[in-house]
Amino acid sequence: MESNTxxxxxxxDNEVLRVEGLEVKxxxxxxxxxxxxxxxxxxxxxxxxxxxxxxxxxxTITTRAITKLIESPGRVxxxxxxxxRRNRQVVDLLKLSDExxxxxxxxxxxxxxxxxxxxxxxxxxxxxxxxxxxxxxxxNINKKNIxxxxxxxxxxxxxxxPEVRVKNYxxxxxxxxxxxxxxxxxxxxxxxLLIADEPTTNLDVTIQAQILELxxxxxxxxxxxxxxxxxxxxxxxxxxxRVYVMYAGKIVEEGVCETIxxxxxxxxxxxxxxxxxxPLKKVEKLESIPGTVPSLINPPPGCRFHPxxxxxxxxxxxxxxxxxxxGNDHYVFCWLYVKK
Amino acid sequence: xxxxxLKVEDLKTYFRVRGSFTKKVRAVDGVSFExxxxxxxxxxxxxxxxxxxxxRTVLKLIEPTSGRIFFDGKDxxxxxxxxxxxxxxxxxxxxxxxxxxxxPRMTIASIxxxxxxxxxxxxxxxxxxxxxxxxxxxxGKEHLYRYxxxxxxxxxxxxxxxxxxxxKPKFVVLDEPTSALDVSVQAQILELxxxxxxxYGLTYMxxxxxxxxVKYMSNMIAVMYLGKIVELGDADTVFFNPLHPYTKYxxxxxxxxxxxxxxxxxxxxxxGEPPSPINPPPGCRFHPxxxxxxxxxxxxxxxxxxxEKSHMxxxxxxxxx
Numbered sequence: 001m002e003s004n005t006x007x008x009x010x011x012x013d014n015e016v017l018r019v020e021g022l023e024v025k026x027x028x029x030x031x032x033x034x035x036x037x038x039x040x041x042x043x044x045x046x047x048x049x050x051x052x053x054x055x056x057x058x059x060t061i062t063t064r065a066i067t068k069l070i071e072s073p074g075r076v077x078x079x080x081x082x083x084x085r086r087n088r089q090v091v092d093l094l095k096l097s098d099e100x101x102x103x104x105x106x107x108x109x110x111x112x113x114x115x116x117x118x119x120x121x122x123x124x125x126x127x128x129x130x131x132x133x134x135x136x137x138x139x140n141i142n143k144k145n146i147x148x149x150x151x152x153x154x155x156x157x158x159x160x161x162p163e164v165r166v167k168n169y170x171x172x173x174x175x176x177x178x179x180x181x182x183x184x185x186x187x188x189x190x191x192x193l194l195i196a197d198e199p200t201t202n203l204d205v206t207i208q209a210q211i212l213e214l215x216x217x218x219x220x221x222x223x224x225x226x227x228x229x230x231x232x233x234x235x236x237x238x239x240x241x242r243v244y245v246m247y248a249g250k251i252v253e254e255g256v257c258e259t260i261x262x263x264x265x266x267x268x269x270x271x272x273x274x275x276x277x278x279p280l281k282k283v284e285k286l287e288s289i290p291g292t293v294p295s296l297i298n299p300p301p302g303c304r305f306h307p308x309x310x311x312x313x314x315x316x317x318x319x320x321x322x323x324x325x326x327g328n329d330h331y332v333f334c335w336l337y338v339k340k
Numbered sequence: 341x342x343x344x345x346l347k348v349e350d351l352k353t354y355f356r357v358r359g360s361f362t363k364k365v366r367a368v369d370g371v372s373f374e375x376x377x378x379x380x381x382x383x384x385x386x387x388x389x390x391x392x393x394x395x396r397t398v399l400k401l402i403e404p405t406s407g408r409i410f411f412d413g414k415d416x417x418x419x420x421x422x423x424x425x426x427x428x429x430x431x432x433x434x435x436x437x438x439x440x441x442x443x444p445r446m447t448i449a450s451i452x453x454x455x456x457x458x459x460x461x462x463x464x465x466x467x468x469x470x471x472x473x474x475x476x477x478x479x480g481k482e483h484l485y486r487y488x489x490x491x492x493x494x495x496x497x498x499x500x501x502x503x504x505x506x507x508k509p510k511f512v513v514l515d516e517p518t519s520a521l522d523v524s525v526q527a528q529i530l531e532l533x534x535x536x537x538x539x540y541g542l543t544y545m546x547x548x549x550x551x552x553x554v555k556y557m558s559n560m561i562a563v564m565y566l567g568k569i570v571e572l573g574d575a576d577t578v579f580f581n582p583l584h585p586y587t588k589y590x591x592x593x594x595x596x597x598x599x600x601x602x603x604x605x606x607x608x609x610x611x612g613e614p615p616s617p618i619n620p621p622p623g624c625r626f627h628p629x630x631x632x633x634x635x636x637x638x639x640x641x642x643x644x645x646x647x648e649k650s651h652m653x654x655x656x657x658x659x660x661x
Contacts, residue, residue, distance in 0.1 A: 054522040158611065176613050204386040204549065207613065209593035231523065234552070234595025237602050258599050275527035276597045277556040279579065286556065288527035292492045 011090050016193055016225045017066070018042040022079035024058070024065050024085040031297040035061045035074070037249045043193065046223040050236045050257075053246035054293055059229045060114075063195045066093050067109060068101045083109070086192060090256040099312035107137040114198040116178035120170040124268075126150070129185050137189055146188075153184040157214055176207035183214065190222060197229045212239055235275050237261060241327065245269045248304040249296055255330035265332045268305050303335065311336055342376040344410075345511060345543045346431075347396065351407035351420045353390075353397045357618060366617050367393040369567035370407070375560070377510075380537070380544040382552050382558030382575065384590070386614055390567040391547045392436075395513040398545065399431055400424060414508070429459055432504035436516040438496035442488040448474075448499055449484045455507045476539075477502045477532060494525035498532065505536060513545045518553065530557060551594045557580055560650075566617050566625040573651035583653040586626045624656065632657055 009020045020040045026033040036058040043049045051059040064070050066081040081093040086108055093101065105111070120129060131143055144309040147166060154162035157180040170178060179199060184258035186194060198217065200208035216239060219226055228239060236243055236257065243260040245253045245268065253266040264270050274287035291308040294300055300307050306316040313335060321333045351371045357363040367390040375381045383391045396402045398409060400416065408417045416427050435441040442451055452470055456463055463469045471481045477498040488496055497517060504512055514533065518526040530553065537544060546557045554561060554575075563571040563580045563586065571584040582588045585608075592608040612629045615621055621628050627637040634656060641652045 012433055052525060103628055143412070160612075174613055205551070205595075206386060206590060206593045206610065208595070209607075210611070213607075232595060233523070233597040237597050237599045238595045261597070261599050272524060273597065275524050277552045278601075279552040279555045279591070280596060280601060281599075283556055285528040286530055288531055289524040290527065290528075293495060293522070 009080050009082065012042075012083055014044050016043050016045055016096045017061075017227075018080075018082045019066060020080045020082075020207055021071055022062060022065055022081070023077040024070060025077055027075065028297075029075040029284040033296045034299050035249055035296055036065065037299075039079075039246075039249075039251055041244050041251065041254065043225045043227060046219065046225055047241040048219065048228055048239055049300035050228045050230060050240035050243045051246060052230060052233065052236055052243060054231055056248075056293055056296070058249040059246050060197055060335065063111075063227055063229060066106055067111060067195070068096070068098070069111075083193070103137070107135055107189045108191055109193045109195065110180070110189065112179075112182055112186050112194065112196040112199050114201060116175065116182045116202070117170065118270050119182050120178060121171050125167055125169055126154070126173070126185075127133065129181070130166075130188050133185055133188050133223050149188060150184070154181065156187075156218070157181070157184045158210070159184075176203055176210070179203060179207075179211060180214070183211070183218075187218065187222070191224055194219075195222050195225060198231070199228075200230075200231075200235065208235075215239070233273065243284050245272070248294055248299060248333075250304055251333065252305065252336075253332045255326075256328075259327065259330050264332050265326055265330075265337060266305075267309050267311055267336070279326045303333075342378060344374045345377045345412060346355075346375040347410040348373055348398060349408045349410075351394070351397060351404045351409065353393050354405045355400055361550045366567050366620060368397060368404075369617075369620075371564075371567075371569050373562055373569065373572060375511075375545065376541055377543055378537075378541050378544050379560060381557045382554035382561045383545060383547045383564060384549065384561060385564035386590075387549060388562045388566075388614060388617065390617070391549075391564050392515055394564070395433070395515050395545060395547050399433055399513055400427065408461060411551075423604060425459075429507050430509050431511040431513070432507065432509040433513045433515065434497075434501050434504050434517045437520045438500045439488075439520065440498055441500055442519050444488050446520055447485050447487055448491075450502055451488075452506055455503060459507050461507065462508075473502055473506060477536075478528070492525075493521050493571070494528060497521060497529055501529075501532065501536070505540065505542070508540065509542070511543045511545070513547070515547045516549070517546075519548065519550070533557070534566075551590060557657075563590065566614060566620050568625060568654065569652075570626065570655070571653045573653075577648075577651050581601075583647060583651075583658060584626075585630050585632055585657070589629075624654075 011018050022036055022039040024036040026035055037060055053059050065076050070076055076094060079094060082090055083093050084090050127147050131146045134146045150166050151162045154165055157182050159165050159177055198298050200211050240257045243257055244251050247268050253269045271287055271289045277283050278288060289308055302318050303316045303321045306312040316335050321335045323331050323333055324337045326332055349372050352367055353368040354364040354366055371394060385391045397404050454586055470484060472481060474483060479498055518529050548554050558575045560570045561575045565586050571578055571587045582591055589608045589610045596602050610629050623639050624637040624642045627633040637656050642656045643659055644652055644654050645658045646652050647658055
């Protein structure tokens with residue numbers, strides 16, 4: 001990205017995060033994987049933004065990139081990620097040194113990973129995880145107070161008898177309780193931005209409903225912003241304010257939740273919505289999207305969805321679709337909406 | 341109603357717990373149902389409720405502890421050897437994860453030929469037959485000599501489905517056939533299963549934790565909780581007129597892909613998680629989480645009550661006093 005575009009990107013007053021032109025590649029033996037290409041998005045104060053897409057569309061890589069959690073052979077090629085810190089200072093997350101980002105990660109930006117069993121260290125108690133998270137960022141607080149805080153937070157995420165649970169090891173907790181603990185731990189520093197990467201994917205629907213309700217309540221209470229990564233459109237409808245639909249490493253459509261569900265414009269979004277059965281409606285036939293997600297080692301030229309798109313035109317095969325404004329906060333990347 | 345193909349009476353499957361003579365996991369604990377020909381019975385429940393064990397027991401992949409299974413009018417509970425092989429020709433299974441249910445060292449052709457040769461089905465030109473069959477599930481000649489790792493998840497599941505129906509069974513148990521797949525591929529597989537059912541008049545037992553999919557696929561739905569069926573009935577009835585508190589809870593927990601409906605929906609929130617099936621609570625197994633639990637629920641097992649035609653619920657709330 002040229003330096004003048006870099007200067008033009010500014011963080012508006014009500015925004016917490018703005019990512020522009022993010023590009024992540026993985027240099028594997030099989031070839032270069034274009035995992036995330038030219039992804040731009042923003043998150044406002046105390047709103048929930050959902051990144052939706054199928055496996056391998058780059059939603060996890062996007063959030064990992066902005067928290068500098070991409071490991072070799074992956075590399076962030078370009079992009080800006082402006083973040084407003086607690087003291088209102090604006091920083092570019094991608095330009096921070098490892099030490100500086102470590103001060104923000106776990107403190108101002110908290111991350112809930114997909115698999116709660118892998119996120120907790122089996123050798124330490126739940127309470128120790130709180131101590132570690134808080135101690136890393138604040139020196140003036142002693143262990144006893146942190147355990148008190150842990151008990152308070154565990155109670156808030158509806159874990160029964162938190163005084164006992166705080167001394168438990170991860171294997172003594174069920175899957176739902178582990179995820180609740182991980183959420184409580186991530187809240188221990190009162191983050192400004194919470195990134196929840198498929199927080200309910202490994203859980204049963206009933207537990208999922210409890211966790212989503214919990215996240216919603218906590219967000220209302222603490223006013224943090226949230227990026228929710230999910231492949232489940234039902235979860236999106238239940239929680240998100242705004243939605244970014246991703247396909248094969250790119251954003252194809254963005255808009256307010258209702259806009260995406262009722263007046264989506266991108267063919268992929270439309271097909272995706274019709275591929276999910278709504279249990280409360282009578283569905284005669286599910287629409288399926290022909291073909292499969294392309295390999296990102298050799299992504300199709302032009303629009304990456306063109307091989308599966310029923311409306312593909314000549315230009316779609318050659319040139320990348322531009323970003324087109326459809327309405328307020330509603331943008332689509334599709335040639336169909338370019339005025340001739 | 342059509343002829344009954346599969347009938348299960350008071351089926352129980354217990355597993356021993358290591359290091360104990362008395363403790364048992366009551367995975368399936370007294371389940372009875374009938375599946376008429378050409379019908380799909382959906383079995384839904386949370387993980388650990390015994391739905392997969394039920395599917396496997398019905399196919400005799402696991403020996404039942406007690407109870408009886410009738411298939412096509414014959415008692416198949418105790419059959420072995422030749423008769424069991426004959427039973428399996430008529431009753432097949434598709435497993436959850438296509439990445440592990442296909443042998444990675446066999447080509448697609450040899451995977452599909454195995455059941456044909458095993459049952460000595462009369463096939464003249466094997467290759468031509470296989471290509472015809474592959475085309476039916478949306479694959480082609482080019483996939484014949486590939487290995488499973490060269491196929492995508494959806495393609496693998498197509499092969500797994502074809503392997504099950506290639507012997508022309510009457511009954512197929514589908515154990516979470518799409519939970520390892522992406523949404524866009526999931527829709528393709530569900531449509532394929534529906535088409536195949538129409539072509540061959542198959543009877544399905546469709547096991548899934550996803551109620552939206554079960555509703556879409558099934559004519560009848562059985563809701564399981566801790567080894568027992570708590571509600572059984574026509575799909576629409578169970579869905580739009582759920583009676584058991586657990587069914588209501590389960591239905592209100594499903595995320596609906598429609599923001600306006602989400603806002604209007606009443607939520608039944610239940611706290612806690614299912615207890616262990618080693619030591620299930622006495623009386624009704626749902627009582628510790630049930631908002632309507634009465635004294636009698638803690639002591640006596642709820643009777644099976646036929647509330648209306650083909651709608652059974654096991655709950656004290658509907659017992660006549």
